[in-house]
Every structure is written in C-alpha cells, then in structure tokens.
Amino acid sequence: MKKTFKTLYIIIAAGITSTAVFAGMHRMTSAESIPPQKQINTVSDNLNYMCKLPMHTDVSKADTAAAKTDNNKTDNNKSAPSAQVLKRMFIYKGRLYVDTNETSTTIPRCGEMDGKIKKTVPADQKPDKELQSNFGRYSFQYGTRKNRMDVLIDGTWHVFAYNENNLNGVSMNVTKNSAHSAKLKITNSTNKKIMFSDDYLLEKRNKKTGEWHRVPYLIDNVGFDDIGYTVSKDNPQTWTADWKFCHGTLKPGTYRIAKSFLAFKSTGSYTEYTLTAKFKVSG
DSSP states (O other): OOOOOEEEEEOOTTSSOOEEEEEEEEESOSOOOOOTTTOOOOTTSOTTTTOSSOTTOOOOHHHHHHHHHHHHHHTTTOOOOSSOOSOOEEEETTEEEEEEEEEEOOSSOOSSOSEEOOEEOOTTSOOOSTTEESSOOOEEEEOSSTTEEEEEETTEEEEEEESBSOOTTEEEEEEEEOSSEEEEEEEEOSSSEEEEOSOOEEEEEOTTTOOEEEOOOSSSSOEEEEEEEEEOTTOOEEEEEEOTTTTOSOOSEEEEEEEEEEEEEETTEEEEEEEEEEEEEOO
8 A cells, every 4th residue: 555745854953853754644554665755664564564465364283284394304404503602593585583582372374484494504603695594494474563573493483573672872761651651761872863753563471471462452544643753862862652542551561662763874875673662561
C-alpha cells in the first residue's frame, strides 16, 4: 500500500536541535522505499512482518519435522566447530542478524520458510557473505517485528535481530512510567546525527517462559504523526509515549518499548537501529 506525504521542514535557528515535521498519519503496513527526506523508517512500519503470507496457518508438526530433518542433512558438512566463540549470526539481504538469546513460540506461523542459510564459517569468525552463518545451515522466517528473524534450530525458534541495542554512544531509558504512559530520556554522546520519530512498539515479558510478546492494540489502523526529532551530542531529548488510546491500561508485569533510530552518515545516507528499554507496571 503506497502512502502519500506532504513534507514540511522547520529549522530552529535558535537551538542546536532541528526538527523535521512530516504532516499526516501513516498506517502500519509494509515498509516502503521512501527517501529519508520524506519519511522516517520506523520500528513498527510492518506489524505483520512475521511472514510474507497471510498469518492464518500454523506450521504443522510434519512441516517442522521436515525442516528439522532438512537442517540436519544439510548441516553435516558445516565447518563451524561445536563451541560457539562469537555470538551466532548470519547474513540475509546484506544485513547481519545476531542472536538475541531469545526464543519464540509465537503461533500461528506461516506454513512456508522465508529462507535458508546455505554457507557456514567457523564459530570464531564473522560471516561476510549472503546466506552465510557461523553456526550452521538452518531455515528461518521473518520475526514478529521489523529487523528480526526467527531461525529454526533443532526444533526451537531462536530470535535474531539486525542492529538492535548496538548503537554505541546512544542510550534510551524509561525515567518515569505508569500503566498508561512512559517518559523516555534519549542521550547521544557521539558526533553522529541521530533521529527518531513518534512511533513505538510495546512488548510484555511472559513470566513463565521469559519470552516477549507484542501488546495487542484495542483499535484497528493505529497511526503515528511522522515527526522527526534530532538528538544532538550531549543534548538529551525527553519523549513521552501515551498508549491509553491504543493499548488501554496495562496490567502488572514487565514491559519494554522498542523504537527505531536513524544514524546519519551524510545527507540522505543513514543506518537504521532499534533500541529497547524495559519498565515495570505494578499492581
């Protein structure tokens, strides 16, 4: 689905922070290749990113067993040793996905895999080629949010992420929260131009399994204002999320908020990152 934006730029000459205002709202659909001058790519651009097919079929036991057997067959000649020295990682579409140490039992799942790792390097090496890993040859699916992949390893889905919580010198912390809102402090100690937008995604930790699951929306077609905020060096930004309208009042538990950030190298050239921050809601 294509989106149309009317772009307005406001330059604040009196301060060191510049703000780009993107008029209008956007639906959370598949991410589109729109230049950064027109749109901030966000962590929740694709809330149904779990697979390319409609989310209505679960992976059957036969499909899972077949995938596991296929993994074992193709993994016999892997070059990686049994001891994992570096974190497990693989490359897909030019992006390096790193093991988050999370597992996923999310259902339903698509009945088809989205890809398969074809090449391996030793466990103490970093892969540098497409569909190459340092832990073996396994099949994978798109994760439950953008820039995440779920890899099926010996019958268990392991969560891998691209550029998550590795934006060195930039931090995001929840300084105050209630059951319906949270105030965040975002700090940049680098010389990079860091930008973020108003969108975010909430997840809750399952107390029994330790897994994180997305907090459901109360309404359809949730959207956020496309406002781009700049975080300059040593000039922290405060930003507040109020989710009472779209999530209601959260039940007691441990939560985390995920937001997308852009680190600009030059005009029009940037790298996307995701930062998360935990917080608790008491009874």
